[in-house]
Amino acid sequence: MSELAIDREIDRSKMKVSDEVAIEIINMNKWYGTFHVLRDINLTVNRGERIVIAGPSGSGKSTLIRCINRLEEHQAGRIIVDGTELSSDLKNIDKIRSEVGMCFQHFNLFPHLTILENCTLAPIWVRKTPKKEAVETAMHFLAKVKIPEQANKYPGQLSGGQQQRVAIARSLCMRPRIMLFDEPTSALDPEMIKEVLDTMIELAEEGMTMLCVTHEMGFARQVANRVIFMDQGQIVEQNEPEEFFNNPKSDRTKLFLSQILGH
Amino acid sequence: MSNTHADTVAFVRDTMLPQQEPPPSSVGAVGWARANLFSGWFNTILTFVSILVIGFVLYEILSWVFSPTWNAGSLRECREILSAGGEATRGACWGVIRERWIQLLFGFYPADLYWRPILAFILLGVALAPVLFADKVPSQLIWFSAIYPFLFPWLLWGGTIWGPLSALAGFVIGYFVFKALSEVTSTLIGIIAAVVAALLWWLVLSGYVVDALNSILPIGIQAVESRNFGGFMLSITIGVVAIACSLPLGIVLALGRQSDLMIVKYICVGFIEFVRGVPLITLLFVASVLLNLFLPPGTTFDIILRVLIMVTLFASAYMAEVIRGGLAALPKGQYEGADSLGLNYWQAQRLVIMPQALKISIPGIVSTFIGVFKDTTLVSIIGLLDPLGLSNAIRADSNWNGVVWELYGFIAAMFFIFCFSMSRYSMYLERKLRTGHR
Numbered sequence: 001m002s003e004l005a006i007d008r009e010i011d012r013s014k015m016k017v018s019d020e021v022a023i024e025i026i027n028m029n030k031w032y033g034t035f036h037v038l039r040d041i042n043l044t045v046n047r048g049e050r051i052v053i054a055g056p057s058g059s060g061k062s063t064l065i066r067c068i069n070r071l072e073e074h075q076a077g078r079i080i081v082d083g084t085e086l087s088s089d090l091k092n093i094d095k096i097r098s099e100v101g102m103c104f105q106h107f108n109l110f111p112h113l114t115i116l117e118n119c120t121l122a123p124i125w126v127r128k129t130p131k132k133e134a135v136e137t138a139m140h141f142l143a144k145v146k147i148p149e150q151a152n153k154y155p156g157q158l159s160g161g162q163q164q165r166v167a168i169a170r171s172l173c174m175r176p177r178i179m180l181f182d183e184p185t186s187a188l189d190p191e192m193i194k195e196v197l198d199t200m201i202e203l204a205e206e207g208m209t210m211l212c213v214t215h216e217m218g219f220a221r222q223v224a225n226r227v228i229f230m231d232q233g234q235i236v237e238q239n240e241p242e243e244f245f246n247n248p249k250s251d252r253t254k255l256f257l258s259q260i261l262g263h
Numbered sequence: 264m265s266n267t268h269a270d271t272v273a274f275v276r277d278t279m280l281p282q283q284e285p286p287p288s289s290v291g292a293v294g295w296a297r298a299n300l301f302s303g304w305f306n307t308i309l310t311f312v313s314i315l316v317i318g319f320v321l322y323e324i325l326s327w328v329f330s331p332t333w334n335a336g337s338l339r340e341c342r343e344i345l346s347a348g349g350e351a352t353r354g355a356c357w358g359v360i361r362e363r364w365i366q367l368l369f370g371f372y373p374a375d376l377y378w379r380p381i382l383a384f385i386l387l388g389v390a391l392a393p394v395l396f397a398d399k400v401p402s403q404l405i406w407f408s409a410i411y412p413f414l415f416p417w418l419l420w421g422g423t424i425w426g427p428l429s430a431l432a433g434f435v436i437g438y439f440v441f442k443a444l445s446e447v448t449s450t451l452i453g454i455i456a457a458v459v460a461a462l463l464w465w466l467v468l469s470g471y472v473v474d475a476l477n478s479i480l481p482i483g484i485q486a487v488e489s490r491n492f493g494g495f496m497l498s499i500t501i502g503v504v505a506i507a508c509s510l511p512l513g514i515v516l517a518l519g520r521q522s523d524l525m526i527v528k529y530i531c532v533g534f535i536e537f538v539r540g541v542p543l544i545t546l547l548f549v550a551s552v553l554l555n556l557f558l559p560p561g562t563t564f565d566i567i568l569r570v571l572i573m574v575t576l577f578a579s580a581y582m583a584e585v586i587r588g589g590l591a592a593l594p595k596g597q598y599e600g601a602d603s604l605g606l607n608y609w610q611a612q613r614l615v616i617m618p619q620a621l622k623i624s625i626p627g628i629v630s631t632f633i634g635v636f637k638d639t640t641l642v643s644i645i646g647l648l649d650p651l652g653l654s655n656a657i658r659a660d661s662n663w664n665g666v667v668w669e670l671y672g673f674i675a676a677m678f679f680i681f682c683f684s685m686s687r688y689s690m691y692l693e694r695k696l697r698t699g700h701r
């Protein structure tokens with residue numbers, strides 16, 4: 001909830017938004033039974049964008065990003081990821097999923113596998129990478145999230161913050177072009193939030209296309225290039241962070257910001 | 264520190280306390296006895312009463328067990344030995360075990376071929392090692408485990424070598440059909456086609472091929488008929504086969520029960536609920552009597568094979584429910600984690616879901632195993648000579664008419680050894696597979 005104290009300069013040299021479209025969502029609607037959970041969503045994400053999605057609980061943020069890699073199925077409209085339209089074709093879905101990384105609130109690491117095995121599983125089985133190469137890649141990314149020494153432990157032996165960094169490394173091992181984050185810090189103690197956010201900032205500095213559902217408004221202010229506010233299954237307002245925080249237009253946004261920032 | 268006044272709230276510790284030994288009365292044998300046996304006067308009385316009762320029971324049992332009747336040739340001789348010792352007629356009559364233990368182990372299997380079941384069970388241990396103790400034996404041994412299911416029946420029943428080889432060929436055919444079809448169509452179609460092709464081979468073609476090969480190259484060992492099987496050899500054969508087959512079948516049924524495909528789902532639910540709804544005895548009677556009515560006259564369908572199929576189906580229905588419990592206990596996040604990485608359904612099941620679901624289900628799975636193994640004694644009711652069936656036959660002998668406790672005690676002890684080992688193994692496995700601190 002609090003403002004994030006980022007104790008270093010953020011390197012913006014590689015944070016470039018290109019003209020190439022990474023994700024395109026057109027008139028998308030979704031229902032759970034008769035409950036209209038996402039209503040007429042239109043969103044275009046360009047390569048290199050860092051988008052933060054905010055909004056009250058139950059507003060459909062998770063559902064929206066889960067539709068992007070088909071963990072949930074939409075019923076109307078179109079979603080095009082990296083030029084591939086999401087349809088019911090299984091091959092399409094597996095292709096998109098292997099190119100879109102996702103981190104969850106509860107990490108969803110595989111507890112019966114070591115950290116290293118967690119990271120090499122998908123490259124070996126989905127990408128058919130030789131085991132040796134997969135291990136090298138995994139160690140590279142584990143070093144990047146600063147826990148190479150934990151490679152042979154099991155997830156249950158790590159702290160929450162470490163587990164979430166493993167989850168990020170596990171996604172990165174598939175060399176995704178887009179990363180989705182669903183409240184990656186919400187289940188963590190305050191001292192661990194920072195280590196995860198640091199990892200996410202580094203990712204942003206390398207030019208990764210990111211969609212983050214998060215309540216970390218400091219992160220949104222400093223890293224995002226666009227903040228999207230959702231309420232009742234709709235996009236209510238979107239703007240650059242500066243404008244969004246200092247000069248919100250809609251009453252719902254104002255109310256939400258006053259609650260979350262505690263002004 | 265006691266001079267801290269109630270009204271001075273501020274407190275700063277200036278020296279940290281070192282770690283100290285616990286008081287001696289709370290550790291070691293004395294501490295243990297004090298905490299567990301003599302904590303309070305009531306528990307102390309209970310402890311002494313319990314020791315007296317246990318001592319009395321043990322005395323009675325042991326004086327019965329240690330009776331000098333090992334060499335007796337009949338129940339009458341036993342009584343004579345015992346009354347000569349002056350102890351009236353109390354005491355076990357172990358002569359029956361000395362005379363008949365071989366029969367209790369092997370039934371009426373030809374004595375000169377005992378080495379075959381013995382070898383089969385020793386090799387069973389070798390084949391199980393890479394499965395049970397994967398981290399302690401060379402991993403190449405798994406190839407032996409893979410061919411063992413074909414070696415095992417050949418050693419026990421004998422006959423031509425081409426029989427087990429053609430059974431193996433069915434799996435190879437199925438594998439290649441699956442390989443060829445799953446590439447071009449879907450995995451599910453591949454599996455169905457593979458099963459159909461393998462069944463076609465086993466039920467229709469393989470008979471002719473085996474006959475032809477056998478007439479060209481008659482390699483084989485002496486055949487033993489099913490009616491000569493008996494004793495623990497029979498129990499273990501039925502138990503091992505049912506256990507080994509019911510686990511994979513149970514996994515398939517449990518997955519089928521969760522399937523999105525309506526037909527698959529209802530076939531699995533129907534099968535599971537039907538089999539769990541009828542007693543095993545009924546299924547065994549169907550196997551021994553009813554099946555004959557439906558088979559074309561003249562076909563021979565081995566009675567042990569029929570029993571094996573029924574016991575396996577019975578066990579797999581229970582197994583499916585145990586595994587379904589394990590699947591239900593897995594958080595939804597595990598499926599999502601696997602999906603989000605791009606693993607397809609079968610990869611996710613094999614690499615992520617099943618290893619965890621099976622691990623959760625180990626106690627239930629092993630309970631089912633133990634139950635199946637003990638249920639093999641029910642085959643005595645349809646006339647197969649398992650240990651219980653044999654014990655009836657032995658008592659029909661006029662020499663041993665009236666011997667009850669010794670036979671049942673011996674059989675119970677043998678079963679206990681097997682079941683207790685399974686139970687201990689499951690505890691070892693649970694400890695070994697425990698990862699993480701939570």
Ligand SMILES: Nc1ncnc2c1ncn2[C@@H]1O[C@H](COP(=O)(O)OP(=O)(O)O)[C@@H](O)[C@H]1O
Pocket residue numbers: 032035037055056057058059060061062063064
């Ligand atoms: N599987 C589901 N079935 C039915 N309703 C659901 C399901 N998942 C979420 N919902 C409902 O959809 C709405 C949006 O949920 P969600 O996207 O998780 O919200 P957020 O992430 O913004 O808190 C909520 O009202 C929630 O109760």
Ligand SMILES: [Mg+2]
Pocket residue numbers: 061062063182183
């Ligand atoms: Mg959510």
